[in-house]
Amino acid sequence: MDTNSTAATPEHEKTPARRTFFRWITGAAGAVAAAMAGVPIVGYLVGLGKPKVFWVTMGKVADFPQYETRHVTFDNPLRQPWDGITSQTGVYVRNLGTDDPDGEAQFLVLAVNCAHLGCPVSWFPQSGLFMCPCHGGVYYSDGSRASGPPPRGLYHCVWRVSGDTLEIQAPHYPTLQDTLKDTA
């Protein structure tokens, strides 16, 4: 026994080195496995990326009378094929007349979503106000905040006149730090 134990001492010192090595290998293998499986999973969950830019036709420029606001609805091209009617989107289009130097019609295209919490505002041409049914946010016809809790005016969509038709950039769901201007 004595001889065995004295002979085992150097052996006993070697074993931890080997064990330690395999512990490190096992730990490293676990970390690599977790990363290899985890990175694509996390990428799948968060990596939706910037939406593409689509232009949507609102109608003929001539169909928008000056100084009037029209509710235009369209199927949002940012949709998935399986979105159903939830991809239906409305915007308020106002023809601001031809005051600008180019002589071209100036438009104002406003998202329906209240800047407070996103509820759909309604347009009242009689008083020239937008009113929100949720917490009572009110906006003037130019989209600026009139009263109530909204921290800013309505979100402006990006528009262009192509030939004789008015087009807008398909709007994503607008929020305070992700307004519709950013995609321009």
Next chain:
Amino acid sequence: MIGWLKSIGRWIDVRIGFSETLLPMMRHPIPRAVDGPMGWWYVFGSASLTFLMLQIVTGIGLSLVYVPSAEEAYDTLLYLDYQHPFGWFLRALHYYAGSGMVVMVLVHMTQVFIHGAYKYPRELTWLVGVGLFACTLGMFFSGQILRWDPDAYWGLAVAGSMAGRVPGIGPQVVELLLGGPIIGAGSLSRFYALHVFVIPGALLTLVGLHLWLVLKCGISAPPVAGEPVNPATYDAAYHEELKRGVPFLGDAIMKDICFSALAVIVVVCVAAIMGPKGPSGPPDPIVSGANPRPEWPFLWIFALLALSPPSIETFIMLVLPVIVIVALMLVPLVSNRGERAPSKRPVAVLLVIVVYTALGVLTYQGVVAPWSPVMDAWTGDPVPVNLVKRSTPRELQGALVFQYKNCRNCHALDGIGGRRGPDLTTIGTRLTRNKMIDQVSNGTPGGGNMPAFGKQMTPDEMAMVVDFMVSLRPERQPPAGAPRDLVASGEQ
């Protein structure tokens, strides 16, 4: 036959060890006082668990038919409501048992708080319970989204707008929440995964932990005034008490079963009478007249966000929920010793009263929602005839302007109309003509509650609507600001 079954039972038991492990657990002794009338205070936790099991059964049932697709979800809900045998009942039961679960969890938490049952050694039990409470509310919100109607769609819009306020990473959080650039299929699938996999997974894990802790730490004895909890001596004293205890699996569990049975009967009856909740209509974002409302457990937040100043709203949306959860978690860490009896803990009792009063008032306000404009009041609610009986033509014209400029959406006449602004039935006695012109032209200074109508109407319209408002006062009462002697002569 019975002997044969018994031998099968023994064969399984030898291998699974039920009578060695689980049975003693179920028979664990509990304090004798719980066996008495005080035991009725201990039934709310098991009732919550009963409702959870009912939710699992009805939820699995609904998932057999429901299709979590933005295109088809609404149709499958209608199919459940009108065609599938008992589909309407399962939907109704799932809603009302879920509501019952929220109620039972709240009552259970309140009872534990009032009786100081969260004190040593049951701090962790309470902490896990707070997690269960959060999961229950999460289930309620995500479940509302699956009822793919306008309230669901706009509920997502509100959640997205709140998430959009997170400093720095708002847009990323919104996208993570909505599952795409617009509210739609991606959003529904996300909330389906949350409602069916993620939150239930967390919920069941926490339930297991909660029950284990209840077994491990034992049920607290009913509080006795003058017997404070001292962590140094509690365990020995509790151990002594259990020697005189009664087994849980015996008369004690009868109260739980009895109460749970009553609770289920009530919920089944309510579900059968009330029927399924919604869907209120297809989730069409462009349909006008949408009037989104949150589910009842969240009405108080809806009210809080309408009534609080805009400057602290982001704080209320993002920080207050965290504060509430952290505050609940801190309860047993701040006070895990001392008196347990409510009679010796006036602050705790007062806290419960104040919190429930506040929640009750806010929820009531959330139901009434006086801050929401009545969108069709300007055409739907005529000016009460008695207010214009003696009007001059100009005042009558002013009444027309008042309706036409949508004033009625926020201002009631004779109690009918919007309630965001004051009722104007007797405004003529309160504001002078000049004050009215100032108020209508400029609105509330700084863009408060009333928009400025200065540019929204012509000077003539303004003059007429003010004429009308000056005339809004009881008969024989002079307008505001009339000289005192005129008032005196007017009254004679």
